[in-house]
Amino acid sequence: MQNNDPIERFFRSGLKLPHLRILVSLAELGQVTRVAAAFHVTQPAISKQIAEIEDALGVPVVNRVGNALELTGIGQVIxxxxxxxxxxxxxxxxxxxALASGTGGHVRVGAVVTIPEPLVANSVQLFIRRAPSASLSFAEATLDRLIKMLDDGDLDLALGRNRIPATQTTLRQEIVHREPFVFVVGAHHPLGDPDRQVTWADLRASRWITPMHGSPAYATLIETLGANDIAVGGGAVESSALALNIALIRSGDFVSILPMSIARPHVMRGGMCVLPLPPLEPLGEIVAYWRGDSSLPAAQLFYACLREVAGELMHDQTGAAGLDGS
Incomplete structure (x- = not known):
């Protein structure tokens, strides 16, 4: 019991925020010199703080390995x-x-590349109109990267195309919008002939543009194609760059998948065709993800704006049926 007394005293009255900041930075940077530079102090000042922590605890929190420091098991727990x-x-x-300035503060939003531009842009405009003193930052990345940013506290809200099993995440998630995710080709592609009755068999010799390997969208596409005896063969392109994908599709050589809201303008301008095949239902959902312990008023307001805009877009979709060839 006596050996635990210094530890109890440390956590009751000796632990200070600078201690935590230094140890967390040390875990990320690995060297005292780098930590000192990050805090704009001298190396001896950082070493002194680490010594204070170890003296107060009565146990080491780091091991010195050459010029680097490694956290002990106790250091890793802290x-x-x-x-x-x-x-x-x-x-x-x-x-x-945020509370002191009304609905202010800063909200950080991220989305995968296939989220319709109007959903994000209209939500941002509505948010800024309702909270003119607030600011917002936006990042575009793959879903796995967005989820990591949420877990690390670097995002307040993210938008993706796949629900995550509850056993794999502690994040909150909710479907905010639905739209068809359809198969498309360029207007000059042989399968783009409006008089042709396209079937799954017609896709077996096609060149594909697919989502990035390992992404949920890629897995959904490959599973659907496999169920119809279609394999993505040579000459395929894996890409998460929407502008590149659209340019390649319009060139007439590829088959790919797009959200209907993204394909629609190109179909209306005559540069693209939607194939009369069933849409990829699992990718038709747009899902919002956020941490359950997030309570930033600005983030809550942005989410409310997002849902409002999604409802308006859903209503607008009812007037655009028929582009999918059904």
Whole structure:
């Protein structure tokens, strides 16, 4: 019991926020010199803080390996908990700042590339109109990267195309919009002939543009094609760059998949055709993800704007049926 007394005293009265910040930075940077540079202090000042932590605890939190420092098991426990403490403090700071200035503060939003532009753009415009003192940042990335950013506290809200099994995440998620995710070709592609009755068999010799390997969209596409005895063969392109994909599709050589809202303008201008095949239902959903402990008023307002805009887009879709050839 006596050996635990210094530890109990440390966590009751000796632990300070600078201790947590230094250990978390050390875990990320690996060297005292880098931590000192990040905090704009001298190397001895950082070493002194680490020594204070170890003296107070009575146990080492780092091991010195050459010029680098490695966290001990105890150090790793403190860092893991420290990251969450610092994240909660940052959330509290943002909440207090937002409350003090009305609906203000800063909200960070991310989305995969296939989220319809009107959904994001109209939501941003509505948010800015309702909270003129707030600011917003937007990032576009793959779903796995967005989820990591949410987990790390670098995003407040993300938009993707796949629901994540509850056993694989602690994030909250909700479907905010639905639209067909359809098969498309360029207007000059042989399968783009409006008089042709396209079947799955017609796609077996096609060149494909697919989502990136390992992404949920890629898995959904490959599973659907496999169920219809279609394999993505040579000459395929894996790409998450929407502008590139559209350019390649319009060139007439490829078959690919797009959300109907993205394909529609190109169909109406005569540069693209939607094939009369069943849409990919699992990709037709747009899902919002956020941390369950997020309470930033600005983020909550943006989510409300997102749902409102999604409802308007859903209503507009009823007037655009028929482009899918059905």
């Amino acid at each position: 860092v893991a908990c420290g990251r969450e403490v610092l994240r909660q403090i940052e959330l509290a700071r943002r909440d207090v700042s």
